Amino acid sequence: MIEKAIELLKAGEIVALPTETVYGLAGDAGNDTAVAKIYAAKGRPSFNPLIVHVYDFAAAEKIGVFSKAAKKFAKKYWPGPLTIVVPKRDKKFAALATAGLDTIAIRVPAHPIMREVLKSGLMLAAPSANISGKLTPTEAKHVAENFPHIYIVEGGKCEVGLESTVITFDEHDNVIVLREGVLQIEDVRGRSRASHQPAERCSIGGPGGPHGEHKKIISPGQLLKHYAPKNPIRINADSPQPNETFIGFGNMKCDFNLSERGSLIEAAANLFSMLHAADALNKPIAVAPIPNEEVGAAINDRLTRSSHK
């Protein structure tokens, strides 16, 4: 079952896998088309950056740049339900999984099945295996109800059933909690937050702790700045003005084509890398109309937000 999952994932397909938190809908993070399939299957109305799951710290260091403090947390809590957001080593890597950002959220999970898959060298984006807005899946049968046609590796009930804690570090290398989760982070006064699994207490505030004095806790998602191009964007453009870089969709003349054959999955896969490439030309950007259906809705959401800066 695990071999079959690895084979499918390496071929760019998506599969459902158990993790210690919830069942994840997994795809090769480095393959933008595979990640586009995750978004299409989940029906998410917007592109949020996803967590990239890797086998161990050595693998994490291949894709992320770890500060001293980030490394300490990784060494202490991995494998486990802690996600660490760090600068990307290669800005072009996992453009869709990171939603165009220069940072990447990385986790080394503890679940034996997930670990077996990751041991193959795969790096997997794996958001919860449910249709957007539906209940979070902690059993394989929940996944099957949502996705009857997707290959599922049965791994029993997920132990935790809660999402991972997401942290990052500020310019002084102090830890910042981006999302509360199963791993407890103590605040500066030693008061515990998100109290679910005492055994997993993430104690960083005590004497001798690396940064207890300066640790910040902010509301989840607060620090997540979405990627937006530097140049103005005009959407639903049938043709470009003479000074504009034109991003097309379907069979048309343009500077970059999201998908000549009009595939929304292909367009989603190309979106962030083409926005970056067009933005680098330092001219206003015009984008052809994208059908507002299926994953096209998430594409239009990102383009609309970028156009209202």
Ligand code: AMP
């Ligand atoms: P999931 O949907 O379970 O993969 O959860 C992803 C979580 O990680 C969300 O809370 C995201 O906001 C957060 N996240 C992922 N990448 C980043 C990033 N580069 N910067 C900040 N937060 C991130």
Ligand code: MG
């Ligand atoms: Mg979810």
